[in-house]
Amino acid sequence: MSLRVLLLNPPHGSIGSRVPAEQLPPLGLLSVGGPLLDAGFTVELLDADLHNLSVEEIRHRVLRCAPDVLLVGHAGSTSAHPVVVQILEVLRPVLPGVPFVYGGVFPTYHWHDILERHPEVDIVVRGEGERTVTTLVQALATGADLNDVPGLAVRRAGQPHATSAASMILDLDEYRVGWELINHADYSYWGEQRAVVVQFSRGCPYPCSYCGQRGFWTQRRHRDPVLFAAEIARLHRDHGVQMFNFADELPTGNRAAWKAFLEALIAEDVPVTLVGSTRAGDIVRDADLLPLYRKAGVIRFLLGIESYDQGTLASIRKGATTKDDREAIRLMREHGMISMATYVVGFEEERDLDYWRSFQQLLLYDPDQIQLLYITPHRWTPFFDTVAHRRVIQTDVTKWDYKHQVLASRHVPPWRVLLWFKLMELGVQLRLRMLWRSLTHRDAAYRHAMRWYYSVGRRVWMHEVAEFLRSFGRLREGMTVREFWGESLSAHEEALARVPRRREPLLRAAD
Structure with missing residues (x-):
């Protein structure tokens, strides 16, 4: 049937x-x-x-x-x-x-x-x-x-x-994406470029306590690099797709596989643009490969920096160093790629001085773009256990999206958190050095990306301020995180049953 x-x-x-x-x-x-x-x-x-x-x-x-x-x-x-x-x-x-x-x-x-x-x-x-x-x-x-x-x-x-937990799919090429279900002309990104989301790998080996994705994928795996590059090339040639946004937590996690993918995509000789997220440490590790990154089409990576305090990084088990963070941004700029640095508010209950110091660190890092987020605890993560006692100020679950304040802070009221948040964004993105770089950079792809980012960022900035002002009267400290969501599920963080890895060659023989 x-x-x-x-x-x-x-x-x-x-x-x-x-x-x-x-x-x-x-x-x-x-x-x-x-x-x-x-x-x-x-x-x-x-x-x-x-x-x-x-x-x-x-x-x-x-x-x-x-x-x-x-x-x-x-x-x-x-x-x-x-x-x-x-x-x-x-x-x-x-x-x-x-x-x-x-x-x-x-x-x-x-x-x-x-x-x-x-x-x-x-x-x-x-x-x-x-x-x-x-x-x-x-x-x-x-x-x-x-x-x-x-x-x-x-x-x-x-x-x-x-029922019993499903076993993870070790061979990610065993199942294909149903691209025929969409009209590619309906989807765009990066300034009206025809775009799709792709995934080279699943999972991440790092034990960051706040990550809601690590346990969902349970174990890191990657696709065949040559087959993946061929799929990107086919989407460009057959459907005119220009922009590929990586959904991976860590596409660069396996250096050999990532290098093989870059080389295969370069060999396909298609003018595509790649954006995604990775760890600063992988950029530093791959200093000698960065010319391949850019030649293959990588224009921007979001660097999961999260905090500029080494103690906070240790407490959330980030496994990163501020030295690597700064060096990654420098290396990406040297090779013509855009760095987007993240900063997450709320890992600790910050004071005004903490925000000031974070702002100074952001300026010192000198990223091309920033993304400021609010910590949003997920019930299945170890981080949930550390904040279960904190008070919830946002009971509308549709706002639990990293772009709205959901947790109270004992030291700084919500309106002042927003003020710091928005002033930090303005101060970093409107610094003269960054504006000059955006206008005069020798690479047209870089200039286009920065113009697009400033255009979208301006609208998002104003939208966030207006939305906060409309909802300000409804932000009240209420129940604790545990009372709001229920008991922790962190003991069940791994969603899939692990299976023994087969020892396989990095690349398959060509069909």
Whole structure:
């Protein structure tokens, strides 16, 4: 029996989704869609985030699709959860016999609460979904017992029940991305460049206590470098994709594999642009490879610096040094690449002097771009245990997206935290050295990237200030983090079952 599967990407109200007039395709759902298509199922994607559809418009479009199975998920998993629930509540009465499947990082860990509180959700997919969802839909088609499908959470005798953990996918090339589910012309980034999100590797070996992704992927793995480069080249040649945004936590983690990828992409001879995130230590390690980075198309890496205090870095188990951070920024500039340095507010309960010192450190680091974020504790991370006693000031879960204050600070009220936050952004990005560099840099790609960043950043800056002023009266210290979310789930941080690694050559033989 061939089932019609609808993949639903819900609208997301975060600043990153709505302020820039550009959207990226939902890689997670496309990664599930490819294996479902290959298994013989009819698959359609409804990207409600692309056009910010209302719940009523989503209802109409879902009914027109007439799915046999509805699968919903979003990359902004925690902050998208209330919207997912709202949509499924509206759809349940009009699709009474259709299984509603919910996947993503947040439901992977909160499956028990979701099945207990939200009867409209039938099945939760825990962990990576390519194999699990395909096996699930095959079981639904044949009427097989879902308790035999690893990686699910279902109701058994009316109670939430988790099946065995799914084994991680060691061969990431075993399942393909369903690119045919989208119209590439609908998606752009970096100033109207046709764009997609790609993933070379999954997982990260570093034990950062606050990271909500490390345990979800459980163990680091990477794709075949040559096959991955060939896929990027094909997307450029066949669909005109220019910009590739890496979803990896650490694409550079394996130096040999990353070098092989860069060389393979250079050999493909396609004019593409690559952006992503990595660790400053990998940039320093790869000082001799940085000419390959730039030649392959890397224009920007976000450096997960997080803090400029060595004690804080040690407490969150970052495993980084301020020396490497500064050197990475210098090396990237030397090789024509843009460094975006992060600073996260709230690891400690800062005082005004701490903000002043952080501002001085940001100026000393001299990054091309900065991204300031608010610490947002996830229930399944070890960091949750260290802040479980702190007070919550933001009870709207849609605001738990790193761009809104969610935790109270004993020493600095929310309005002054925002003031420091926004003044630090202005002070760093509008320094004369940076403005001059943006205007006079010899590389046109660098100048374009900086103009785009300043254009988007200006709108986001004003939006964040206006939004805070509108909500200021509702920010009140309330329950603790533990009372708000429940007991810690950090003991279950690893979502997948580890499997023994096979010793394989770095590259496959060409087909």
